[in-house]
Amino acid sequence: MVQHDTKSTAISISESSAPLGSPNQEPDLRVGLAEGLDSARLLLDGYFRLGSLTIEPGAYELGAEGNEVAMVDDQGHLIARAPELHLVPKEQSQCSFTLPKNSIGRDFHWQRHIRQTFRGALAVRCFERGSITLINHIALEDYLEAVVCSEMSPDASEEFLKAHCVISRSWVLAQLQPRTSDAGTETASWTDVGAHSHYDVCNDDHCQRYHGIGAVNAAARSALATTRGEVLWSEGAVCDARFSKCCGGITEQFSTCWQDVDFSYLQPLPDCPPGKAEFAPPLTNEAAARKFIDSRPQVFCNVSDPQLLETILPDFDSETGDFFRWQVRYTQEELSKIISDRSGKDFGDILGLEPLQRGPSGRICSLRIVGSKCSQIVSKELAIRHMLSSSHLYSSTFYVEKLSTGSVPHTFVLHGAGWGHGVGLCQIGAAAMAHSGHDYQQILAHYFQGTELKRLY
16 A cells, blocks of 8 residues: 655555456557548558458558548559458568658647557548548557657656556556447447547547657666556556646646546645645635745756756657746737637637636636626636637646736736646656656655555456
């Protein structure tokens, strides 16, 4: 069981013979790589089976033709056409496939297209007429190898990589619950809000980043091998081990961000050693939240050393340099347009952004937008971050400064803290803990108090 002193705490590891639905067996996953495409470029490295056909290495085009998928080679010759194409590598360890231009960070400020290479099988299907979906079929541990090198830099401390292997494994297994299908067999079912109906998890920030094998290194493989099958366990179940980029100094409780339920291991806590907290939850009133946001407390995730950040963050995350404390400035015209575009309503002039409720970490979970023509209450932190930005605000831990020369503000300045929802493990804080000498068990004990480590397979 977890103690509270992160300098001496270690989570105990026990063996289990009953992982979710498949005792002592590593599960397979269906990972959605892209959907809603009319076509996609595909590069095969190695030989793949497509039914009775053997597909040679090379470049191919996948496209939707009505309700069917067509696969064409680089000379324009039709290889196959069917409602679903399933490409299976002939040699798992020697074959891969590449999407030269796949989208990541969808709807966030780091959205872009990158080249991604994957192991495993590829299924291509038309679930809707004129639209193809790409799904990677892969074993869980192979999936995790790419996840930990996509979420954070593979150059981070190996103890941090081990901790991330455990939470990423725990999170995905917590989402996959056994259910009985119409045929009477047990299958996996997505249980989180915003369900994926055609696959288990997506490859992007909505679930976990899964950007392929390009960044995988020896340290990541070692961390995965050391923690193989290990999950966080509490009250007879795998923990829903959430994580975000930077909590800002205090982690958040589950219900502030998602369903109105809470877990004993996802509670608000200062991101620092015991007895060292400058601020402690709850920060639910405006004065306390403002004082916290205006401060720079000495917490694990208060990292400004560029060399350390370079070993922690992937290249595209490194572009975000002000994640611990930040400001966003809008003119009246800019903010009213953003809110109108997001809501589909004409608010007129924006007169105020009024926090109605904050979570224990200071994150706003209910906000009233007051306009000269109408008002609206927005609930839950992600919806608030979405409503007030053309992409997303870094977090909903902010207060609003209004500048005006009359009755209508001409400028709104949002003063904020942290990056992400703040629930569970703080990735920047955990990486800093590892850098300062904490092992992965101590890191997990800090962020998920009251849990144990259990090896499922």
